[in-house]
Amino acid sequence: MQDEIRKMYYSVPCLENIPFILHGFGSRYFNEQLLCKNIQGKKLKCTFLDQIHTDIIHAVTELPDKNWKGDALLTDRPGILLVVRTADCLPVLLVDKKKKVVAAVHCGWRGTKKKLAAKAAEAMSALYKCERSSLLAALGPCIEQDCYEVREEVRESFKDAGIRDDFFLSSSAKTGSYYFDLKQANRYQLLKAGLKPENIFSVDLCTYCEESLFSYRRDGFKAGRMVNFIGMLY
């Protein structure tokens, strides 16, 4: 019976166990309205982004009048829920439970090429004196390597940017075609930024394979967006 209940969002136990943190990676059965309903009575307000595949990071101290443009949000304020939307891209949530700082990051291949997840972790230490070795990271569902075929130019652009390109696997069937491991590339960048392997958690579901998730690659322009969120309660 339990299995028949549609899962609204996924979470990782390590963050689930922190009493003042609220987080989740939405499925297709979850949306902004349900998120608002979910947080009713919790004194939380949502901050959304107009995501543009950049390395622009916003530190949120109060709610903006309109959505900012960018791809990562940080806050040390309770009561602010940071939201990033994805459909194949990787959502990354970061937590410093001692300093009480959280971040939500949207990482597609462009953001990954700009090392956005690592930059968000660095911004947490620069702005809030977070120790990177004690940061917790949760990586949400994204398109997995077997399903994420990219053109040669994408791999080339990583090389040109001086980024390791060994997360690209050459296709045996098609020349000039590669399979990109978006999740591992970001995990590697977080480790390079000083996070400990035992502090990086993941929801290992492929958006392309998993019917309950939205996939831009599978559903095209009609694809919805998953709502991923993190915030701190008062």
Ligand SMILES: [Zn+2]
């Ligand atoms: Zn897949």
